[in-house]
Amino acid sequence: MKPDGNPVTAAGYAAMKARYDHLLGTERPEIVEIVSWAAGNGDRSENGDYLYGRKRMREIDREAAHLARRMKAARVIDPSETPDQSRVFFGAVVTIADEDDARKTVTLVGDDEQDAAHGRIGWSSPMARALRGASVGDLRTVRLPAGEKEWEILAIAYPGQEHA
Template sequence: MAEVAYFTKEGLEKLKEELQQLKTTGRANIAKAIAEARDKGDLSENAEYDAAKEAQGLHETKIAKLEETLANGRLLDESKIDTSKVLALSIVTIKNTKNGAKMTYQLVAESEADLKAGKISVASPIAKGLLGKKVGDKTEIQVPAGKMEFEILEINR
């Protein structure tokens, strides 16, 4: 059974747009590439045809995965998010207790994660260590660089 993923409205719309593009423009481009390769002659020794057919298979797999993600995706109403503790879609300001560095992240679905935009996946080590915590809580999180301790300063939506 597929895993349920929670999305913001913009994240869900972005996935729907990507799926639509893959089904229309993407499929048309692959069909064109297959037709061009077929026109070049003998299919048994046609590497371009084989590559185009393989690309078609990968493209259809991507479409199927996106459709599954959308079928199991749930839209979260951000106005109803509890800000007393860290949950999916919470915007959390944390402080590294060692160096005093402050960071603000929004915990989002894996497909919406974008570190440059301050959005981290709920499946990431930092997000997992923050989930369920309250303002003022300190948590030690195992990250690739070792253990880090963070204090939760603020939770918003």
């Protein structure tokens, strides 16, 4: 099961939407107010509030446009509805071990919601590509800039289910 477009979990989509709404509903109006006030103070060339405000408005507009494009391309997927939950697909929580038996648990999520510090790896990452379609007991080699590393799949689970 290979998701088309920009796969994302419902929580990931909600986070993008919340950020978009915050940018346009809260941050941008505050900056517009500051810029309007600063513009009324005269010389704009040496007005720090005006210059910073204009710069921040451009940053907000760029980020909001990026989020709008990502949300438009997003395909929300419910991992608990994966038909074959014995293999690794989008949304799987996978426990793996390397050659030294160092274990780690990762969750395959959309690229927009990845957070390596919390074990959430993007669907397009080298690790996720190597794990796709694997079953418990399979060995997968991950090609990284530092070299290749082999991982064994110890357990696979999906939201709403206990570890296999």
